Amino acid sequence: MLNILVVDDSLIIRKNLKKYIASLGHNVIGESVTGAQAVEACRELKPDLITMDITMPDMDGVSAVKMIKEFDNDVNIIMITSHGQEDMIVSSLKAGAKGYILKPVNEEKLANAIETIYAQETDDYDDDLLEY
C-alpha cells in the first residue's frame, strides 16, 4: 500500500483521484490545492507518490516538482494534465516526474501509471515521454 499525496486545484479532480486511490487499495496521506502547499505537504508527510496537476495558480506543478526533488529525490511523481504539449511534459520529466496522465483521469489510467512506475523500479527505466 502506497501513501499518496494528491495535488490539484480542482475539487472534483481531487475527489475522484481520492476515490480511485482508495479503490486501488492505497492510502491518501494528504491533499494540496497549490504547488506551494504541495511542497510543504511533501516535506511534512513524506508520501511515496504524488499526483501533481501541472496548471495551478500560485506555483505550477513543474516548479513544485523541481522544489520537491531538491529535498526528496525518492518520491515518485505523476503529472496530471489536460495539455499534452511535449514541452511541458519534457520539463516535468526533466524536473523528476515519472510520467503523466492526460485528462480526463480515470481509475484505469491511474492504476496503469502506478503499476508501471513500480515495475520500473525493478527494471531499467525508459526515459521516453511516459503517458499512462
Add this chain to the structure above:
Amino acid sequence: MIKDECHGAEIEKDVLTPILQRAVSFLNDDMKIRVVSQSLQVICPKKVELKKNTSMIGTGGSIQVIITMSYEDALLEELVKAFLEGEEAAEDEMDEIRESVSSEFVNTVVGNALSNPFDGTTLTITPPVLIYEAKSLFRHKSSAIAAASITTSFGDILLTVIGPKESFADTLQFKEL
C-alpha cells in the same frame, strides 16, 4: 446575437473546430451526454449573450485568445453528475463542485484540443476562471469574437473565442501579435 461580417478561416480551422470536436466527443464518449446538434460557424457577433454558468480560459504563445464556455443550468447539473460518477456529495460542497466541474470541462476540452498548435510552436493555457453575473460580451473595435454552439439533450453550450482583430484575418501570424 447580432451577426457581422468577419474573416475567420484560420480561427475556425485552428481553434474553433478542434475545440468543438473535442467538446462533442468529451460529452458523447466520456460524459455520456448526447449531443443533438452543433453549429460550427464563425459568425463574429457584436454581442454575445452569456448563460448563467460561464468559465473562461486563456491561451498564450502561438495562439493568443480567450475562450469561454457558457452552459445552461440543466446541462451543468448533468455534467456534475457525470463527473461525480454516481457518488454523493455533501450539500455544503456542491457550489464548489459545480464551479470545479465548469472549470474542468473547459480546461480538459481546450487543453486536449489545442495540445498541438497548427504551426508546431509552443502554446500555454491559463488556469480556468469563472465569470459570475456577466450577462453579455461586447466586441470592441480592436477585437473579434467567434461563436459556436452545441445542443445536448440537457441544454446548450455556447463557445466563444475572443481575440485581437488580427487573429481573425484569413491568414494568421499569431507569433507576430
